[in-house]
Amino acid sequence: MTRLRAFGVQARLGERTVLHGADLDVAPGEVLALVGPNGSGKTTLLRTCYRALTVTEGAIMLDDKNIHTLRRRRVARIIGVSTQEPAAFGGVTVRESVRLGRSARRGWLEPFRTEDDDAVARALTQVSLTSQADRDVTELSGGERQRVSIARALAQEPQVLLLDEPTNHLDLRHQLGMLELLRTLAADGLAVLVTLHDLRLAAEYCDRIAVLDAGRVVDAGTPEHVLTPDLLETVFGVRGRIRTVGGRRVLDLYGLVDG
Amino acid sequence: MSTVTETASLTQSPTGSDSRRSDRRRSLATVLTLLTAALALAVATAVSLGTITIPLGDVWAIVAYRISPVPLDAIWGDRWWSATREAIVFESRLPRALTAAVVGAALAVAGAVAQAVTRNPLADPYLLGVSSGAGFGVATVTVLGFGAGTLGIFTLPFAAFAGALLPLAATIVVSLRAHSVTAIVLVGVALSMVFSSLVTFVLLVLGDVHQLGTVMQWLAGGFGDANWRSLIAPTLVLIVTGTAIMLCSRRLNLLLAGDDGATALGMNVPRFRVLILLAVSLLAAAAVAVSGTIGFVGLLVPHLAAYLVGRNAARLVPTAGLLGAVALVLADILARSLSNTTELPIGVITGLVGGPIFIAMLWRRYSQDSR
Numbered sequence: 001m002t003r004l005r006a007f008g009v010q011a012r013l014g015e016r017t018v019l020h021g022a023d024l025d026v027a028p029g030e031v032l033a034l035v036g037p038n039g040s041g042k043t044t045l046l047r048t049c050y051r052a053l054t055v056t057e058g059a060i061m062l063d064d065k066n067i068h069t070l071r072r073r074r075v076a077r078i079i080g081v082s083t084q085e086p087a088a089f090g091g092v093t094v095r096e097s098v099r100l101g102r103s104a105r106r107g108w109l110e111p112f113r114t115e116d117d118d119a120v121a122r123a124l125t126q127v128s129l130t131s132q133a134d135r136d137v138t139e140l141s142g143g144e145r146q147r148v149s150i151a152r153a154l155a156q157e158p159q160v161l162l163l164d165e166p167t168n169h170l171d172l173r174h175q176l177g178m179l180e181l182l183r184t185l186a187a188d189g190l191a192v193l194v195t196l197h198d199l200r201l202a203a204e205y206c207d208r209i210a211v212l213d214a215g216r217v218v219d220a221g222t223p224e225h226v227l228t229p230d231l232l233e234t235v236f237g238v239r240g241r242i243r244t245v246g247g248r249r250v251l252d253l254y255g256l257v258d259g
Numbered sequence: 260m261s262t263v264t265e266t267a268s269l270t271q272s273p274t275g276s277d278s279r280r281s282d283r284r285r286s287l288a289t290v291l292t293l294l295t296a297a298l299a300l301a302v303a304t305a306v307s308l309g310t311i312t313i314p315l316g317d318v319w320a321i322v323a324y325r326i327s328p329v330p331l332d333a334i335w336g337d338r339w340w341s342a343t344r345e346a347i348v349f350e351s352r353l354p355r356a357l358t359a360a361v362v363g364a365a366l367a368v369a370g371a372v373a374q375a376v377t378r379n380p381l382a383d384p385y386l387l388g389v390s391s392g393a394g395f396g397v398a399t400v401t402v403l404g405f406g407a408g409t410l411g412i413f414t415l416p417f418a419a420f421a422g423a424l425l426p427l428a429a430t431i432v433v434s435l436r437a438h439s440v441t442a443i444v445l446v447g448v449a450l451s452m453v454f455s456s457l458v459t460f461v462l463l464v465l466g467d468v469h470q471l472g473t474v475m476q477w478l479a480g481g482f483g484d485a486n487w488r489s490l491i492a493p494t495l496v497l498i499v500t501g502t503a504i505m506l507c508s509r510r511l512n513l514l515l516a517g518d519d520g521a522t523a524l525g526m527n528v529p530r531f532r533v534l535i536l537l538a539v540s541l542l543a544a545a546a547v548a549v550s551g552t553i554g555f556v557g558l559l560v561p562h563l564a565a566y567l568v569g570r571n572a573a574r575l576v577p578t579a580g581l582l583g584a585v586a587l588v589l590a591d592i593l594a595r596s597l598s599n600t601t602e603l604p605i606g607v608i609t610g611l612v613g614g615p616i617f618i619a620m621l622w623r624r625y626s627q628d629s630r
Binding site: 052076080103153 | 374375378380506507509510512513515516517518519520522523524525526527565566569570571575
């Protein structure tokens, strides 16, 4: 079980500083939603967590180790990532694409074993792509491609799961299915960090919410504590409030803030 | 992590299984066997055809007698062909056909890898300015006479190879600072233009008409000067670089997940990309040095190969290599035999034949996609 933490992370894209000291703490067994308006730095913060972007200040820690002191392949055995990048080429099946997730568990020249095939099959089942396993990735719909990327992250058999907008191409049924899946994975002890635009999904399914605004985490905690009418208004420019219906959290939105 | 139960998984998609693409992706062993046979046949045909046509049976026999470690005269009887014919086969046509095969393989492998590493379907082996750099080397040596004579027949190949490394060195210096593949490719494009301009400058301002002819003929590409000695260097480069690339095939595949995806899977993407582009340019430089600039093979053959076996590098690279070898041997046969009086530049053949094949392939693929 591994805990992922970010301490005062600053990061630049080109000349522009995007993150101005962001803190995060994702514990094993919880689903943490990272929310924030467009351009607040959600994807950038996620990228620093798996070394796709180097921090200029601060540190990303896996338990008590700075990820920059770990070997990249070691990090890839602990953190599984689903990115938003599109598939580049056809000519690769869904199964081959998901099997890439096993690479860090094998030497560069070591053949894949049956346990790798099993992990791939499990991941495909988890995202309901088993029947599509031998199709070319370019023949898939946007939602199916997104699930391929998520299956690849699951095939890594990680202890920490990072998902960048895992629901943005999914239909409603698959969106709810995806968040149910994340709950199950967390119950198995994974630390799950997920960026979401839909605050209603975040409120209903996630244990805690971290709100990123202009490169800083301005609040983090349970949905009731974080998504207050005040914060919704100042950060997101919308009016709304959380209420509890039959033991479930529901976020009601009433529209834009006037002016 | 324990297995997650089926109930937790997403709802099953109603679409049924669809395996038409995987059916088309034939077994790698079958493809490679067929291509190897095609290559042997193409090389034998290339050796057989010419001003004097030598029967295929004699071609196989001459080669067998020459390369057999045991003297075959004692087993199969005396040689039934003239010494002239043996010289034509073994000293002229065979090294020429094999050079075409090696250059074709080098260009196709380099193109396949260049496309994978830049994730750009238009990438080819010359994308970092290798061909115009080589042209600059040849023009400079021809016009200014640096080192002419000291290397004999290897003067121009050596000049081409050295020239090809100039833009490459510049690109690597840039890519150590800029980690974006777009930046690297754009620098390559810019350097191509710089060296093309330098070629024009050297030829038109400093050179004379005779030198212009020599350089233009070299730039057009061909295998007229091929011999056993000129075959050694590109063969070694192909074997060493090709092996290194095959050993990297899993890393190449990771790039299919995107730059961030590959990073998340444990790879140092910028460093790997620089090393691979180095290998691409080395292959291209070795090819250009013996045959001049041959376009289209390095762009087109990788797409044909991907059509046959997919984009998994462990399957794509050997398939592209063999297919490139076959393609260039066949193109050289056409270049030699279409006209009775003169040899056509091989670049003309690869363009005129390759273009329509490419378009036909795209036509088939996209008419299926739109069903």
